[in-house]
Amino acid sequence: MTFSRLLNFKYSDTLKKMDPDHLVALVTEVIPSYSCLVFCPTKKNCENVAEMICKFLSKDYLKHREEEKLELIKNLKNISSGNLCPILKHTVPFGVAYHHSGLTSDERKLLEEAYSTGVLCLFTCTSTLAAGVNLPARRVILRAPYVGKDFVKRNQYKQMIGRAGRAGIDSAGESILILQEKDKKQVLEFISRPLENCYSHLIQELTKGIQTLFLSLIGLKITTNIGDIYHFMNGTFFGVQQKILLKEKSLWEIIIDSLRYLTEKGLLQKDAFVMEKDLLQKDTIYKSEEEFQCTFRITKLGRASFKGTIDLAYCDILYRDLKKGLEGLVLESFLHLIYLTTPYEMASHCHPDWMIYFRQFNQLSPAEQNVVSLLGVSENFIGKKASGQAIKKKVDKDIVNRLYLSFVLYTLLKETNIWSVSEKFNMPRGYIQNLLTGAAAFASCVLHFCEELEEFWVYRALLVELTKKLTYCVKAELIPLMEVTGVLEGRAKQLYNAGYKSLVHLANADPEVLIKTIDHLSRRQAKQIVSSAKMLLHEKAEALQEEVEELLRLPPDFPGTVASSTEKA
Known part of the structure; x- marks a missing residue:
């Protein structure tokens, strides 16, 4: 590395403490005439950096396109029922905003439009912006070579710095990476390294990849026998890479294992008349002409999962939950139905605030508390977790987390205000909006799932109404x-x-x-x-x-x- 130049910016002792990376000096060389992106490792860091920069910007920045910035603030309030994030209220007049998944989609859209037209000249953002919308900049600054707690990958780094000086949009561009002494060696290595190889995603998650693909192929009648599936897979990107990707098993063995899994799950049925040998026995790895002709057809449960685009990891759990719901479906409120349509995958990443959990439980009506009891979660359990006591009786963590998210959605349907629910549950408003969107989509999937299974006829009309409520999340009128x-x-x-x-x-x-x-x-x-x-x-x-x-x-x-x-x- 060689010395380049000194930054022409006077730093006071206070500013040195607040801005050890000299971000204020780096961004003021560019803004407001040109745009600048500052990538930060975390969402909270984005907000803090945006506020810190604005504290030390000259008051002259307030005059740059002042009327348009006031209009932007008014529009941000209008889309949020009069609410405005206090950080954006402070930073937008300077032409600065943060950009991360904690924003609602409407907020992001308004801020992106303002940035594209030059009303905003600086975004402090997370790496998610790099692979998303097209927002180029004259200067891109990476505050640290990290994405969250993980060291940045070369392809992520290329995505971020690729925002600088887009051809046809800007005449020049530059990127700056700020790093600590401890990271210098690793950064030098990864900058000189070639890009990471691109591999087929099919192998990473079998249930979401290969097995879902097989169910779709048989459900759509594109292929029905093992031979056709084998030939189909050989023509995919995964098939081309099989020698690199498959170390322990052959493609044939993975196909047999996947079909065995789908059959054991009750999603596929093997046509017994085609062959005498049971190809799906655990020790069988034949590959003769006879085995190639072994055909499969989709079962009612398989068709329901396929039509509802249900993740195969959860289709049997969903079936069991819906079946159990028929035994004591509580219809005095939407809570029980909301629980049944709360996305499983979001629950697996949920970390409940137990005091809020306990408070929300105590605000439920007796009928709603009965729903919680039916699901196997007791008031005693929530109370002990809230007070930090040890729990002896084991309770299903996934059910507990999913129920917590159901409380969030139920409160949102009653109040129809993301901001108040965000404050009540101490969750980012963007996360709550994503939860609502995910629940609306999953409710529609569950509806299609139920339409294919006669035993769940009772859910159909109920889910049509709930899907509408989740989709729009407004008062009925x-x-x-x-x-x-x-x-x-x-x-x-x-x-x-x-x-x-x-x-x-x-x-x-x-x-x-x-x-x-x-x-x-x-x-x-x-x-x-x-x-x-x-x-x-x-x-x-x-x-x-x-x-x-x-x-x-x-x-x-x-x-x-x-x-x-x-x-x-």
């Missing part, structure tokens, strides 16, 4: 308005309060009147809302007309039915 393209919660409230309370009202609205009635509504948006409402209304009317015609249509052999002249002939 706003749901019809939320179906219209371009109408989110804030806009739906404005329309409802202005007297547009149904699709019919919106479909018959005058765009010019809408512009005058609704704040911050452009002519293009007004026309889109009216047009979308008309289309939706037309589709609903057509569906009702078809239903009426179906009801009035009599079967040909119905007594008293007169055949047409064509039929007589």
